[in-house]
Amino acid sequence: MWEQRMIFEESPIADLYERFAPTVLKYIRRNVVTREQAEDVLLDVFVAALEKQDFARLGEQQQLAWLRRVAHNKFIDTQRRALRHPLLPLEMVEGMLTDDELAPEQVVLRQEAHELLKIRLAALPVAQREVLRLRFAGGLRCAEIGQRINKSEGAVRIILSRTLNLLRSIYTKNSEEAGNE
Numbered sequence: 001m002w003e004q005r006m007i008f009e010e011s012p013i014a015d016l017y018e019r020f021a022p023t024v025l026k027y028i029r030r031n032v033v034t035r036e037q038a039e040d041v042l043l044d045v046f047v048a049a050l051e052k053q054d055f056a057r058l059g060e061q062q063q064l065a066w067l068r069r070v071a072h073n074k075f076i077d078t079q080r081r082a083l084r085h086p087l088l089p090l091e092m093v094e095g096m097l098t099d100d101e102l103a104p105e106q107v108v109l110r111q112e113a114h115e116l117l118k119i120r121l122a123a124l125p126v127a128q129r130e131v132l133r134l135r136f137a138g139g140l141r142c143a144e145i146g147q148r149i150n151k152s153e154g155a156v157r158i159i160l161s162r163t164l165n166l167l168r169s170i171y172t173k174n175s176e177e178a179g180n181e
């Protein structure tokens with residue numbers, strides 16, 4: 001442990017962090033609500049700096065400018081994500097649930113529906129599952145998904161539409177079969 005700490009303290013990223021983290025954190029804190037959010041954004045900024053291959057070749061002022069620009073972009077991303085997926089205090093969520101939704105029968109039915117969905121999703125081709133995961137679990141827009149999977153925004157929209165229609169038809173077919181029995 002001590003040796004790992006010594007190696008980190010002597011690493012270029014540690015030096016970079018010591019020099020710029022306080023300044024970048026102040027910059028971020030002016031634009032985000034909580035200190036925790038600011039620290040998360042700061043971490044993302046320094047991860048981006050590690051991933052940038054020619055970052056070390058930049059001069060000190062250029063490095064700071066680059067870090068501030070990335071920080072700005074990261075907290076904008078955070079704000080956009082918060083608008084698309086707002087967080088609610090636990091007290092509010094508990095008040096939104098009715099007693100019927102908490103009933104054991106409802107919990108079991110919901111679990112069965114989730115299991116059925118997992119089975120049906122597993123039957124889809126990998127590309128369709130990935131598009132669904134990025135859109136609904138990741139909250140990404142079609143353009144962002146396209147960048148990740150190297151497809152155009154239009155192609156992603158088509159994949160998404162066809163996949164949802166396929167799932168809808170599977171559910172419709174199964175409900176009709178269940179009604180005929």
